[in-house]
Amino acid sequence: MIADTMRMVKLGLKSLMLHKLRSCLTTAGILFGVASVIAMLAVGEGASAETLKQYREMGVTNVLLRSQKPEETQQSSASSMMSTLSYGLFYQEADRIQNLLPQATVVRVREFQRPVMRGENWGQTMIIGTEVNFLEVTNMKVHEGRWLTELDQQRQANVCVLGERLARMLFPLENPVGKTILVGIEDRFEIIGVLEYQGRAASPNGTTLDQCGFIPMTSSRRRFGDTVRNPLINRWEQVELHEIKVKLPSTAEVEGAAAVLDQMLQGEQVHRNKKDYEITVPLELLRKAEATERMFNLVLAVIASISLLVGDIGIMNVMLATVTERTREIGIRRALGAKKKHIVQQFLVEAGVLSALGGLVGVGLGMLVPYGIEKYFKQPTDIQAPHVMLAFGISAAVGVVFGLYPAWRAANMDPVEALRHE
Amino acid sequence: MAATAAAGAVATDEDARVTQSAERTIIAEFVDVHRHYVMGKNVVKALNGISMQVRKGDYLAIMGRSGSGKSTMLNILGGLDRPTTGEYRVGGRDVSKLNDDDLSDVRGREIGFIFQSFNLIPQLTVLENLEVPLFYQGRVGRESRAKAEYLAERVGLGKRLEHRPLELSGGQQQRVAIARALMNDPLFLLADEATGNLDSNTEKEILDLFDDLRPDGVTIVIVTHNPKVAERADQTLWLKDGQVEKLVNNRTAVAANGGHP
Ligand SMILES: Nc1ncnc2c1ncn2[C@@H]1O[C@H](COP(=O)(O)OP(=O)(O)OP(=O)(O)O)[C@@H](O)[C@H]1O
Ligand SMILES: [Mg+2]
Numbered sequence: 037m038i039a040d041t042m043r044m045v046k047l048g049l050k051s052l053m054l055h056k057l058r059s060c061l062t063t064a065g066i067l068f069g070v071a072s073v074i075a076m077l078a079v080g081e082g083a084s085a086e087t088l089k090q091y092r093e094m095g096v097t098n099v100l101l102r103s104q105k106p107e108e109t110q111q112s113s114a115s116s117m118m119s120t121l122s123y124g125l126f127y128q129e130a131d132r133i134q135n136l137l138p139q140a141t142v143v144r145v146r147e148f149q150r151p152v153m154r155g156e157n158w159g160q161t162m163i164i165g166t167e168v169n170f171l172e173v174t175n176m177k178v179h180e181g182r183w184l185t186e187l188d189q190q191r192q193a194n195v196c197v198l199g200e201r202l203a204r205m206l207f208p209l210e211n212p213v214g215k216t217i218l219v220g221i222e223d224r225f226e227i228i229g230v231l232e233y234q235g236r237a238a239s240p241n242g243t244t245l246d247q248c249g250f251i252p253m254t255s256s257r258r259r260f261g262d263t264v265r266n267p268l269i270n271r272w273e274q275v276e277l278h279e280i281k282v283k284l285p286s287t288a289e290v291e292g293a294a295a296v297l298d299q300m301l302q303g304e305q306v307h308r309n310k311k312d313y314e315i316t317v318p319l320e321l322l323r324k325a326e327a328t329e330r331m332f333n334l335v336l337a338v339i340a341s342i343s344l345l346v347g348d349i350g351i352m353n354v355m356l357a358t359v360t361e362r363t364r365e366i367g368i369r370r371a372l373g374a375k376k377k378h379i380v381q382q383f384l385v386e387a388g389v390l391s392a393l394g395g396l397v398g399v400g401l402g403m404l405v406p407y408g409i410e411k412y413f414k415q416p417t418d419i420q421a422p423h424v425m426l427a428f429g430i431s432a433a434v435g436v437v438f439g440l441y442p443a444w445r446a447a448n449m450d451p452v453e454a455l456r457h458e
Numbered sequence: 459m460a461a462t463a464a465a466g467a468v469a470t471d472e473d474a475r476v477t478q479s480a481e482r483t484i485i486a487e488f489v490d491v492h493r494h495y496v497m498g499k500n501v502v503k504a505l506n507g508i509s510m511q512v513r514k515g516d517y518l519a520i521m522g523r524s525g526s527g528k529s530t531m532l533n534i535l536g537g538l539d540r541p542t543t544g545e546y547r548v549g550g551r552d553v554s555k556l557n558d559d560d561l562s563d564v565r566g567r568e569i570g571f572i573f574q575s576f577n578l579i580p581q582l583t584v585l586e587n588l589e590v591p592l593f594y595q596g597r598v599g600r601e602s603r604a605k606a607e608y609l610a611e612r613v614g615l616g617k618r619l620e621h622r623p624l625e626l627s628g629g630q631q632q633r634v635a636i637a638r639a640l641m642n643d644p645l646f647l648l649a650d651e652a653t654g655n656l657d658s659n660t661e662k663e664i665l666d667l668f669d670d671l672r673p674d675g676v677t678i679v680i681v682t683h684n685p686k687v688a689e690r691a692d693q694t695l696w697l698k699d700g701q702v703e704k705l706v707n708n709r710t711a712v713a714a715n716g717g718h719p
Contacts, residue, residue, distance in 0.1 A: 043598065050581045368577045371538060373566015373594040373642070375559045451538045455573070 048386040051358070059390060062354045065347035066394025066431050067401065073340035073427040074402025074419065079409060080336060082417035084329040090237045091325060094318035095175060097287055099294045101125060101280040101301070102240060105273070106312040120263060122274040123312040129301070130280050136300060137282065137293055143169045145279035146256050147241050152249060153218040154206040161202055162243040163219060165256025173283040176245065181213040181229030184252050188228075192254040196225040200233040201246040217249075223259050225251060241278070290319045340427065347394065348434040355387050355442035366446050367454030376447035383443035384436055391435020395428040402427065484550075485645045485677060486512040486535060491544035491554075493530050493700075504530040505541070506700035512646060512679060517672065519688035519708075520681045522697030528681045529650070531697065535679060536648050537565040549645055566594050570639030574651040576631040578623035584610065584634050585619040591642045602641070609637035613667060629660035636667060646677035653687055665690045 052059040094100065103124025127144065134142045146165035151158060164170075171183050179200065188195050196217065203212050212227040219225050231245075238244050263274045284293050294317045301307050301315075359366070366379055403424070406417035493505035504527045512518055522528050533539035534546055537553060540561070546554045553564050565571075570591075578587045588606035592598050610616050613633040615626075623631055632652065639647050653661035665687065668678055680691060688694045689708060696703040 040596070040598075043593070047582075054581050364577070365579055368573075368579060369590065369594075370562065371536065371565060371571045371577075372591045372638075373562055375562040375594070377559075378594055452533050455538070455577070 044381060044385045045389060048389040051386055058354060062350045062390055063394040065350035066391050067398040069343035069347040070395050070398025070427045070431050071402035072343055074399060074424055075405035076336055077423040078406035078417040078419040080332055081420055085418050086416050087325050088322060091318045091322040093236045096319045096322060097284045097290060098173060098318055099282045099290060099297060100316040102314045103275050103278050104312060104314045106310045120272040120274050124275040125277040125280055125313055127276050133282060136296060139285050141169050141173055141283040143167050143173045143281040144253055144277050145281060147278045148260055150220045157206050159205055162241060162248045164248050164250050165253045166250060167253050173281045176234060177232045179230050179232040183229055188252045189254050192258050193252060194225045194255060195228045197229040197231060197250040198227060199231055199246040199248045202249055203230045287319055290317060344431050344434060348438045351387055351390050351435050352438035355383060355439050359383060359442045359446040363449060363454050363457040366449055367451050370451035371455060379447040380443045383446050384439050387439020388436045392432045395431040399424055399428050482513040482515055484511045485514050487547040489545040491541040491546060493534060494542045503700050508702055510695060510702060512677060514677055515675055517678045517691045519691035519694045521688050521694055526697040527700040528697055532650055532681050536569055536571060537561050566591060567642055568645045570644035570647040572635050572639050572647060572649040572652045574654040576635045578631055578634055580623055583620050583622055587634060588638050588641055591638060605641060609640055613637045628656050629663055632664055646679055649680040651682055652680060
């Protein structure tokens with residue numbers, strides 16, 4: 037059985053070798069179809085995987101409220117030229133949110149740029165003043181030492197937890213835990229812990245969590261206050277909270293909570309007519325991205341089918357020509373005892389060999405292209421085994437299906453006529 | 459004296475073969491075979507009531523003018539075509555009403571075809587060509603290879619097994635075709651103008667090869683236009699307008715005319 041199949045495949049190859057160029061061109065049709073499908077899917081998958089990952093990292097059960105600077109009308113900008121611009125979310129709003137959504141975990145976040153220094157090592161980085169639940173809400177873990185505690189908050193302690201990258205910058209050789217760093221010009225902080233490396237995308241403030249230092253919210257307020265000078269427009273801005281993260285127990289509650297929060301904030305006098313906050317629902321973004329991805333995949337599938345179809349039509353064309361050319365051979369084989377099914381088999385195997393060869397080389401090329409894109413364009417790609425098998429499977433299967441008609445024609449020739457051919 | 463005796467012995471042998479014909483088994487038999495082609499309103503009666511028999515060991519030539527029905531008869535003998543009416547028996551079994559698959563098996567098991575234009579498969583080697591008939595019987599393996607080697611040797615091409623048909627001369631190709639026809643141990647060989655594409659020397663070689671095979675009990679039916687070829691057979695069946703005109707015993711005919719045809 038296997039030996040017979042091997043024989044048929046060998047015979048198919050031999051017959052295809054009769055017309056090398058023609059066979060190669062036909063194979064090329066399939067090859068490029070399969071290759072382009074695999075490459076397109078890999079690139080598409082890579083791009084969307086990156087986005088999806090980013091949204092997942094933001095937390096699918098979270099609702100993120102972020103202060104944003106309102107668009108200034110000319111009048112307001114003129115009138116407030118000298119004064120401090122105040123906008124964004126307030127400390128008490130976090131409490132009100134907690135009352136409104138008792139099941140949620142609410143975390144306040146303040147961010148400010150500060151130079152940090154340890155001996156000769158220093159750099160400008162993002163210091164985040166936050167609360168104990170931050171770790172849970174952002175789904176991060178402590179690598180060494182410990183995270184901030186309630187006691188740290190109460191004491192307004194000068195303690196700091198470092199992101200992995202920041203720790204490596206400031207302490208390239210030693211263990212940071214227990215050492216002190218200088219934040220800003222005069223504030224010394226003791227390092228109490230280092231976080232695990234996250235490798236996540238940058239947050240809206242432009243830095244990744246790995247590059248930040250984390251201190252108690254209370255300490256940040258006391259040491260650095262609520263006002264920041266915006267160096268770009270040389271103006272003081274007062275922002276109490278840059279972000280309030282609200283984590284809900286389940287994804288089912290996310291959308292409802294987001295609506296409630298928006299309504300609550302809209303209802304407040306300070307935010308009225310002044311778009312100075314933004315609500316981000318990672319779950320919603322994720323769903324949208326997934327929907328986009330599905331749409332994209334559908335379009336790809338259609339394009340893929342078309343390109344595979346074109347290749348397979350090529351196979352059918354060549355097989356029809358082959359059958360006509362080899363009418364005499366068909367007659368001989370029939371005279372020597374071949375049944376119709378043998379003739380069908382022979383030409384199906386040939387069509388199958390053509391499409392499988394094209395498919396195989398296509399898979400190779402299709403996997404090489406994303407590799408190249410990743411290497412030279414630094415674009416993430418993602419080759420998925422089901423896609424590869426699908427592209428290969430479809431091309432091979434359709435190749436055989438399109439080989440059926442020519443094979444059927446061959447088998448149903450009258451042997452006498454076939455022998456008389458030419 | 460010795461020469462005459464030898465000649466006499468040969469003659470007796472030949473006579474014995476022909477006279478004993480009634481006792482040898484019938485391997486192919488036409489019983490009132492008709493083959494009609496319907497062309498619009500016309501019916502062409504290519505074969506119009508033919509009855510004949512081929513017995514084991516026969517060497518039969520079929521002759522007749524163009525259009526007399528030779529090819530039609532050959533196609534039916536070979537199981538490539540079926541009679542419109544009448545019976546065609548191969549090895550005692552009526553095959554005239556078999557379906558396509560069963561008829562294919564009859565061709566593959568009982569009949570060895572030899573064609574005018576050799577009809578080897580160009581992309582296959584000599585060995586592979588020889589194995590084709592057995593392949594369709596599911597009998598390809600070590601044995602088939604040994605058999606192919608033996609038969610190739612038998613037809614004088616033992617060293618050409620790996621060659622392609624186009625690398626061989628016409629005579630050599632026809633030898634391969636004869637070996638291929640013998641691969642399935644057929645009841646009879648069916649040759650269609652087997653020497654029509656060959657020069658007279660090669661023709662003689664091929665006909666000699668047929669003679670060489672006969673002691674093995676090979677039965678040969680050959681369709682030809684060429685009287686010289688037909689002469690080498692024991693009997694000639696003459697067709698005319700789709701009917702048997704006469705069956706001539708080439709041995710006794712020669713003897714009766716004292717060697718003058
Ligand atoms: N497929 C066909 N359709 C219609 N008529 C046919 C067909 N094949 C043969 N005939 C007719 O049947 C008759 C016998 O033809 P056949 O081919 O058997 O003759 P033949 O003896 O082989 O002739 P030749 O010596 O020229 O080969 C002829 O009249 C021919 O026209
Ligand atoms: Mg003819």
